[in-house]
Amino acid sequence: MKWNEFSFTEQRNLGRWKSAYGKDEGPQLWQQAEAHFHVCETQFAELLGQIGDAMVGQMSRALDPVADLYVGRKGDAAVLDFDDLLLRAMHS
Numbered sequence: 001m002k003w004n005e006f007s008f009t010e011q012r013n014l015g016r017w018k019s020a021y022g023k024d025e026g027p028q029l030w031q032q033a034e035a036h037f038h039v040c041e042t043q044f045a046e047l048l049g050q051i052g053d054a055m056v057g058q059m060s061r062a063l064d065p066v067a068d069l070y071v072g073r074k075g076d077a078a079v080l081d082f083d084d085l086l087l088r089a090m091h092s
Contacts, residue, residue: 006048008041 002009011033018026074081080088 006044008037008044011037 014027014030017030017033020026021029074084
């Protein structure tokens, strides 16, 4: 992982694979490791997206009472906001 980021550091160590497993088998194993790396990277990005979706959903539900209070206060004050104007323009 990169420092203070949610992304992986690309591995560039073909030479180490060659020295550990030889010049014939090393590159093949390195390619397999690269394929696994990209699968992990893709799955991690998908996981972060799912976490973000869940957080947005929870935050939206938590803010529903605030939005309801805003609509109530707006009605008590007999004022319109931009969304109200857009809705009235669409329905007329």
